[in-house]
Amino acid sequence: MGREKVFLSGNEAVARGAMAAGVCFASAYPGTPSTEILETLGTFPEIEAQWAVNEKVAYEAAFGACIAGRRALAACKQVGLNVAMDPLMTTAYSGVNAGFVAIVADDPGMFSSQNEQDTRRVAPYAKIPLIEPSSPAQAYYYVQEAFKISEQFDIPVLLRLTTRVSHTKESFEIDFRRSCVDKKLDKNPRKYVMIPAHARPRHVDLEKRILALKDFSEQSDLNLAQINDRSIGFISSGVSALYAKEAYPQASFLTLGMPFPFPVKKVKEFRRKVRKLYVIEELDPFLEEMLKQEGIDACGRKSSWRCGELSPSAVKEIVSRKERSPQSRKSRRPLLCPGCPHRPAFYVLKKLGLYVTGDIGCYTLGALQPLAALHTQTCMGSSIPFFEGISKMRKGEKVAAVIGDSTFIHTGISGLVSAAYNGTKGLIIIMDNSITAMTGGQQNPATGLTLQGKSFKKLSLEKICVAAGADSVDVVNPYDIEKMEDLVKLRMQQDALSVIISRYPCKMIDRSKGPLLYIDPEKCKKCRQCLALDCPAIYEEDFCFKINELLCTGCGLCKNVCKFEAIRERRKQ
């Protein structure tokens, strides 16, 4: 392909860089801000790129490809890596055959996550090298370096992005040549069968490998010092380095593209050259603690800076020893889309006054006022076990679990199996909108379509629920609110473990519209029943309730809940 001018996001750059590195296998479960890595890799027919059911499976499938002698990667968001921690920790012992890179995208500021954990800490915990690009252009090259390091040191490499790297686009020039690594399938039980007798020597070996990597980190150009004005120096990594350069263009910089293993000598040398050293980093004091551990004198941040993302102006405030000022910027609240099939389901659940354990997906928005029909949400798959614990301890309480189709497949199935096995009774509702919606509409086993839109097997949610031990499985269209309500009531009364699959496609996928609706001001009694549905198409103006005809999908839910027949279909002219 040769030289090309590109305008790529960090995620696209990682994908293109991995292609240049000759990656043959890539797997992920969608998760903002990492999703586009696999979406981009899925456009290259020459490699196996796939959506796995969860991050652990993604990691393991990709690692299998690495044992087979082909370069492979697994990608996920920060909380996704938690799910893959089990194989991550032990594959560090095993080491690799062909190069293996785990890519993780952190979300400082929590634009679309439930926490802002700092994945940099995983590197010393698992004893694997950490690579951190600052920009898309760097991401393109650093991912290629990561594969080389993985093979040279026989170790999985962690490549860490953040939202501002993943979702920034940059113009740059690439010289694309696809390299090829094709090793033999590695038949070496001492590396890949981690029984204690094998794991013990591998642990000893891992400690040696990480020491060797420390020397590499001292020499590598990934850790780059730029000496300008010697009165002020900055040590940083990732996008924070660019914020520092923006705020203090004349200063000296040590940018750590490989923050772990920490290049102590290089840092000490840089320290000697500058009068004052500041540490600029987002989230945890990761670099700051390393500096302190080595007794290197540097100015860290006040602890209030451990929350949220940074910016160039934030760097100035950190240098002037200020606390982070409370963030006052108000954003519009996200809403379920007009025509979203979760809305009628939540309408019913709220009406029946249930305590609802929720999960991760668009339907988490059902927790917000005025729908306010969802009461817990922690991590992928937590709804069913939370439901089990609550319902067993509070027998009189009306409790139900709500989980999306993709989340159910991710880690919900095991919760259902465990609940059934342990004699749990009650109701689980699968909100099946037939897509992985929150991350922008990816396919999953229940749609039967792959990342490339191919079809091999389609998972039957009905059958798997029966096999897992559900006493009954009903499928209902949530827009039939009377039927939905009767069914929920019936199943709640029974002494059984019931599953209701509330099935209707996501409005972002099926964009068809029903008849247009309007509110008749003569009949409207302003009871606000329709506003309580929290539909973006219904609004109040000049003391009247109105329907925005551009936004309205004609789903008819508001018409059904209006007691005064004030919402009517517009006659076609």
Add this chain to the structure above:
Amino acid sequence: MKRKDPEKEPLNILFYGVGGQGVLTAAELCALAAMADGYHVKKSEVKGMAQRGGSVESYVRFGRKVQSPLPMDKDIDLMVCLYAQEYPRLKDELRPGGTDLFPYLEKAHYAVGKNKIFLNTYMLGVLSSFLPIKEKSWLGVLESKLKKSGQENRDFFLLGRKEGAEK
């Protein structure tokens, strides 16, 4: 007003509005036009829950060399708000002496009338009259990226560009 020279320091443009409005596409077109003129461009966006009608904002920075994807606070040279109700949220990000294109939003609504889908194209036209990017580069990007209604997009862009030039 003293204009910045992107050869010396990057120009900062902020696009904002609500999800589903084409805010990100407008920012993308601007970034591509600057790139076509040989500038180094970075574009950053916040779109977490954009599809669901939440707030959307995108920063485009271009010059000889751009470091940070985010500019300094209150250092926006050109503000492009595409949704009137969102305007107060970020209006204070304009730098002293910067240009706020908000007064053109009403003109844009008036100019496109029922053809609301061309609102952003008109506003891009207005923006273009304030930027040192060649008209040819803008039109090239519009033509290659907006396949549907190419002629109308071109017309509304030029209409906005003319309006912006009459300052």
